[in-house]
Amino acid sequence: MLIHYLLDAAQCFCQLLVLAAEGDADVSLAVAAEDKSRGDEYTRLVQHAFRQLLHICTGVGYFAPEEHAYLVFIVRASQGVHDFACQPAAVAVVGVVAVIPVVFGFQCSGGGELHGAEHAGSMEQREMEERNSRYRCLKMKAAAAWVLAGLLSLLSVFGGEVPYVNEIQMSLAALVLLFPGNAFYAAARKQLCAGRIGLDTLIAFGASVAFLFSLFNTFFPDYWLRVGLHPYVYYEVAVLVVAVGLTGKVFRFLPEERHGADRIARIFFPVLAGTAVAVFFIWIFWGGMTAVPHAFYAVVSVFIVACPCALGLVAPLALTRGIGRAADMHIRIKDSLALERLDKADVVVFDKTGTLTEGQPTVTAWLWAQYQEEDFKRILLATEMNSPDPLAAAITAALREERITPAPLDGCGVLKGKGVKSLCNGTEYWVGSHKLLKDYRAYLSDVLGDMLVEYESEGNSIVYFGREDELLAIIAVKDRLKATASGVVKELRGQGLDICMLTGDGERTASAIAGKLGIIRYMSDAQPEDKEAFIRELRLQGKKVVMVGDGVNDAQALAAADVSIAAGASAGDGLADKAMIVMKSADLQSLPRLFGLSRHTLRLMRRNFFRTMAFHLAGVLVAAGILYPVYGILLTPILAVTVIALSCIMPVKG
DSSP states (O other), X not given: OHHHHHHHHHHHHHXXXXXXXXXXXXXXXXXXXTBHHHHHHHHHHHHHHHHHHHHXXXXXXXXXXXXXXXXXXXXXHHHXXXXXXXXXXXXXHHHHHHXXXXXXXXXXXXXXXXXXXXXXXXXXXXXXXXXXXXHHHHHXXXXXXXXXXXXXXXXXXXXXXXXXXXXXXXXXXXXXHHTTXXXXXXXXXXXXXXXXXXXXXXXXXXXXXXXHHHHHHHHOTHHHHTTTOOOOOOHHHHHHHHHHHHHHHHHTOSSOOOTTHHHHHHHHHHHHHHHHHHHHHHHHHHHGGGGHHHHHHHHHHHHHHHOOTTHHHHHHHHHHHHHHHHHHTTEEESOHHHHHHHHTOOEEEEEIIIXXXXXXXXXXXXXXSSOXXXXXXXXXXXXXXXXXXXXXXXXXXXXXXXXXXXXXXXEEEEETTTEEEEEETXXXXXXXXXXXXXXXXXXXXXXXXXXXXXXXXXXXXXXXXXXXXXXXXXXXXXXXXXXXXXXXXXXXXXXXXXXXXXXXXXXXXXXXXXXXXXXXXXXXXXXXXXXXXXXXXXXXXXXXXXXEEOSGGGHHHHHHSSEEEEESGGGGTTTTTTOSEEESSSOTTHHHHHHHHHHHHHHHHHHHHHHHHHHHHHHHHHHHTTTHHHHOOOOOHHHHHHHHHHHHHHHHHO
16 A cells, blocks of 8 residues: 555656646746646645655554654654644635735735736736736745744754654755745756856755755764764754745745845855855864864854845835835835836926826817808817817817807818818818918918917917818917926925926927926927837936826827826826826825835835845854854854844834
8 A cells, every 4th residue: 555655646746847847947836837727737736745645654654663753753743734734724824824924014916916907918818817826826835935944943942852853854844945945946047057146046055055064964963073063953044044035036026126136146145155265264273173173164154144035025025115105195006116216217207288287178268260150160069079189178168068069070080199180061171289280281370370379378278270271260278287286396306306398289388388387398299209209318318217197198108218107097097007106196296205205215125235234244253153262152043043034024124
């Protein structure tokens, strides 16, 4: 029967290896990115193999001699694990561990999963489902690592009377390194092959050193006892390093960037290696060749305690806290990188209509070029009803107040960036910007020209209405500035930011609005592609650009900016999916506070980086032997765990 269980388990492990070879190395245990069903197969095989191994352990325990007490212990432990795994309490424990970050007031995107907006294409929907699956897998790995880290810590402190406690810890630690920790080794291999060092490399190195050193001390303890040193094992440290690293991966899963941790790791590793070499030779210098074991012990201790696994938590926790505070301001930050980039911004570019203005234009004046036929307003109403422009909505509302009814049209079409045209009784009519005057070669009289200048100088937008090559009327439409717009522009300028404005209005209207707001640089007659080109030109000049818009006409410009902000309720009409930051309120008062929040978050991040490295430095000094001449202390497991724990707590409390 035991042979049957053994063969069955071996078959499961072979199938797991095949699936791992076919799938993504980072998610080889539970979910492969290419196929969601593969995750279910992983789960089934792992569970089945685990059950078979428990049966094997139980059988071995029945046939083992009584003097091998550790086998009895393993059997009882395995049976307890099996019974526990079948109970709802197991789910509760894993759930508690999985929500550890929430206890400290931090939440990942969407609470349980990375929920995205509704996607139009099936490909995008599938990608989101795959990311959700990978995210769940990552959380399960982190939860498992934390559970085993806690168990190993208990065994380290209270397991002195347990037979073969070191061997038990070794087995549990090996499981963590082989399965939840495999992502770090896969990433480290890729980084080393690319000729660089990242945080994953340091985590893999630190966990391996702690495990291998403990492995040596487990089987060869006499080597240290002969020179008066205690053969401590650091299995719990190896598992704790992996658990902290996986937690950091959970927080920074979206987006998948290191936020400076890898840059620090590239600097830290050479410094660490140099420190270890210096420690070795200092021991040899003071103690001679007889101190070689002490020197070797100190060098290994330095590598164990110096692993900066908490660096993976520093940036994500700070950014998560910043995102939470932004939510209190009714600002949704979809991309944490936006919060970082705001601190480096040089220019803020505003769309005018609906962003700096209230977005509710009204007709202020009508000026007819000649006689007014009864059907002109009816044709104008019918034509403007087919235009998506907000100015058209204002004209439509004004005509409806006059109880004008739309005339029947033979056809209608939108002229991109210019206006709209219609056909009524065989005659072509048009409504739109001054660009249509040139297209249709319509004549603008001196009287109309003088009135036009007056209207535009007051900040009115001008809409032209004509019939073929004949101008029929000009319509002045005004959109009032938001009461807070001027103060927001002034406050942002006080923070050292340049302010620009983009608008589709004419030069005189744009100049009048910019003058009221104190904006020097602006672009008039701007179409969506012109706005995008304006943003790209600023970026080519080396500027970090923030674009603030509220309509679909701003989508191209938002996509081209370093940070895109959709302001107001209208941002929900498809624009929120394209923007990195969504302001639920159209009021811009929270915008300067958002920049201040970014600077505060980056200061917190840098401070936590410093604190984390300071704790590790203190641990390195103790591990190097600074306390050995007085207290006879090199490094203990409790001290190593304390250093790592404190380095993780500081970012949380910060």
